[in-house]
Amino acid sequence: xxxxxxxxxxxxxxxxxxxxxxxxxxxxxxxxxxxxxxxxxxxxxxxxxxxxxxxxxxxxxxxxxxxxxxxxxxxxxxxxxxxxxxxxxxxxxxxxxxxxxxxxxxxxxxxxxxxxxxxxxxxxxxxxxxxxxxxxxxxxxxxxxxxxxxxxxxxxxxxxxxxxxxxxxxxxxxxxxxxxxxxxxxxxxxxxxxxxxxxxxxxxxxxxxxxxxxxxxxxxxxxxxxxxxxxxxxxxxxxxxxxxxxxxxxxxxxxxxxxxxxxxxxxxxxxxxxxxxxxxxxxxxxxxxxxxxxxxxxxxxxxxxxxxxxxxxxxxxxxxxxxxxxxxxxxxxxxxxxxxxxxxxxxxxxxxxxxxxxxxxxxxxxxx
Numbered sequence: 001x002x003x004x005x006x007x008x009x010x011x012x013x014x015x016x017x018x019x020x021x022x023x024x025x026x027x028x029x030x031x032x033x034x035x036x037x038x039x040x041x042x043x044x045x046x047x048x049x050x051x052x053x054x055x056x057x058x059x060x061x062x063x064x065x066x067x068x069x070x071x072x073x074x075x076x077x078x079x080x081x082x083x084x085x086x087x088x089x090x091x092x093x094x095x096x097x098x099x100x101x102x103x104x105x106x107x108x109x110x111x112x113x114x115x116x117x118x119x120x121x122x123x124x125x126x127x128x129x130x131x132x133x134x135x136x137x138x139x140x141x142x143x144x145x146x147x148x149x150x151x152x153x154x155x156x157x158x159x160x161x162x163x164x165x166x167x168x169x170x171x172x173x174x175x176x177x178x179x180x181x182x183x184x185x186x187x188x189x190x191x192x193x194x195x196x197x198x199x200x201x202x203x204x205x206x207x208x209x210x211x212x213x214x215x216x217x218x219x220x221x222x223x224x225x226x227x228x229x230x231x232x233x234x235x236x237x238x239x240x241x242x243x244x245x246x247x248x249x250x251x252x253x254x255x256x257x258x259x260x261x262x263x264x265x266x267x268x269x270x271x272x273x274x275x276x277x278x279x280x281x282x283x284x285x286x287x288x289x290x291x292x293x294x295x296x297x298x299x300x301x302x303x304x305x306x307x308x309x310x311x312x313x314x315x316x317x318x319x320x321x322x323x324x325x326x327x328x329x330x331x332x333x334x335x336x337x338x339x340x341x342x343x344x345x346x347x348x349x350x351x352x353x354x355x356x357x358x359x360x361x362x363x364x365x366x367x368x
Contacts (some may be wrong), residue, residue, distance in 0.1 A: 001093045003038055003067055004060040008102065011060075011281040012077065018047045018054045018230065019073045020204050031344070033070035034089075035117045040064060046119070047073060053120035053236040054208075058231065062090075068114035071098050079107050095293040105298055120235050123221035131215040132169060134229055138209040140171045143182035143359055145202050145329045149175035156241030158199045162220070172246045178325045179249050181360040193220045196239035201225075208232070238299045250360050253351050254341035256314035258287065259354055262338045265292075266330040268306045272296040273323040275304040282368045283323040287342070288316045293324045296323070319345045320368030326351075 004011065018034060026032050026049075035046040041062070044243040046055040079100060083089060089102040100107040140161070149157035152175065167190075170183035187348045197205075205227070209216070216229040220238075227234040272283050278296040286293040297303040319342065329351055330338065341350040351361040 001065065001067060002061075003069075003091040003093055003098070004043055004062045005090040006060045007057045007085070008080055008083045008089050011089055012080045014056060014058050015073065015077050015080070018056055018205055019051045019077055021054060021200070022047050022073045023048045023049060024074055024257045030070060030112045030116050030118070032072055032074065033117070034073040034076070034113055035114055036068065037114070037179055038062070038065070038067040040066075040210045046117075048118060048120055049200075051198070052204065054204075054232065055234075055239045056232045061264045063219050067093060069093065069098065070109050070114055070117050071109050075109065076100065092358065095186050100267065104364060118122070120237075122235055123224040123306070126219040126224070126226060127193055128190060128220045129217050129219040130186060131217040132184065132186060132189055134209050134214050134216050135211045136184050137216055138211065139207065140169070140182045140184055141202060141206050141209070142332055144171045144173040145206060146332055147160070147173040147175060147180035147361075148199055148202065150199070152176070154241075156196055156239050156243055159196045160241045161194065161243045161246070161312065162225075163192075163194050163203075164190045164218075164220075166190070174249070175348040176247070177322065177362070178329075178363040179246060180329065181246060181250065181308060181362075183358045194243075194290050195215065195220045195225055195239050196241065196243055197225060198239050198250075201236040203215065205234070208234070208318065239295035249348075250362055251341070251343070251348055254319065254343045254347075254350055256287070256312075256343065257339055257341045258292065258310050258312045258314075259339045260292070260308065260310050261331055262333060262335060264308055265338065265340075266327065268294050268308055269323055269327050269330070272306050276323055277300045281322045281324050281325075282320050282366055284318065284320050284368050286316075286318050287312065287314075291315050315344075317342055317345055319349070320366045321349070321363060322366055323352055325363045329363070333359070
């Protein structure tokens with residue numbers, strides 16, 4: 001039976017869209033496979049790592065009839081990548097094996113039974129669904145995802161907090177040293193929902209979301225989230241735990257503020273970061289009326305100093321920061337100007353976009 005027939009680029013893009021979560025080494029060998037389910041001309045491709053499940057449905061040519069199997073996802077992708085994009089490829093089933101043909105090439109692949117594939121049990125009680133443009137969610141994720149913790153013992157920090165309330169969708173990420181907050185307005189009012197999406201889910205969503213016009217539909221349950229977009233369905237477990245109260249972390253009423261060019265500040269920090277030591281990424285900011293001085297040094301007693309002219313008449317402040325935290329925030333923004341608000345050398349700094357309350361970035365100072 002010919003399971004599918006299409007050009008290499010079409011088959012490859014469908015497989016790549018679902019295969020991001022597939023681990024090459026797994027305790028359950030079948031989780032390295034993609035589940036292929038054929039119903040008439042509609043083909044469903046499903047992958048799972050027991051916590052996340054991605055499914056997409058497409059129409060390809062092939063024989064009529066129903067068929068299901070599972071085959072190694074990465075192996076299939078690796079083979080397809082070696083073929084020309086416009087070449088027609090086919091998958092045929094024969095005695096518990098799948099045969100991939102393209103041009104004069106033929107690959108016989110081992111399969112595992114579809115009934116052994118462990119599908120994620122979907123929650124019975126999802127909350128109301130609401131949708132946002134794909135581009136909006138993609139932008140929100142990129143504005144905060146860099147501040148997620150990595151392998152933190154406080155597992156609830158290894159992800160992003162989603163808060164939907166009224167007509168507002170807010171995303172928050174923190175690793176305990178810095179916090180990023182971004183929000184957008186929804187078209188519809190939704191009851192308050194608060195969930196923590198795991199880090200792996202966030203990275204996979206960023207990979208899949210496009211700048212296309214389409215919307216993404218979301219639904220949250222107690223222990224699961226479900227996203228639907230462009231013929232794809234994405235179900236993920238949520239992180240259990242209580243996320244820190246981010247409103248208490250975001251400083252209010254800092255008395256000193258500087259507005260300056262984002263690109264100029266980013267370039268200055270990148271220059272001075274070169275002479276920070278690998279373990280200790282500290283830079284010193286000296287803020288005086290008219291001048292911002294950025295300085296760093298390292299164990300070899302090398303030193304970098306950079307100055308920027310600024311429009312500022314506030315207090316003189318000397319404050320230290322981990323330069324990576326500042327660069328991360330500025331590099332993930334695309335606005336021309338940023339505002340840096342400070343109180344004194346021991347208080348956290350607040351970085352915002354002028355005339356825009358939808359983005360806030362808080363970074364703790366460090367002793368230098």
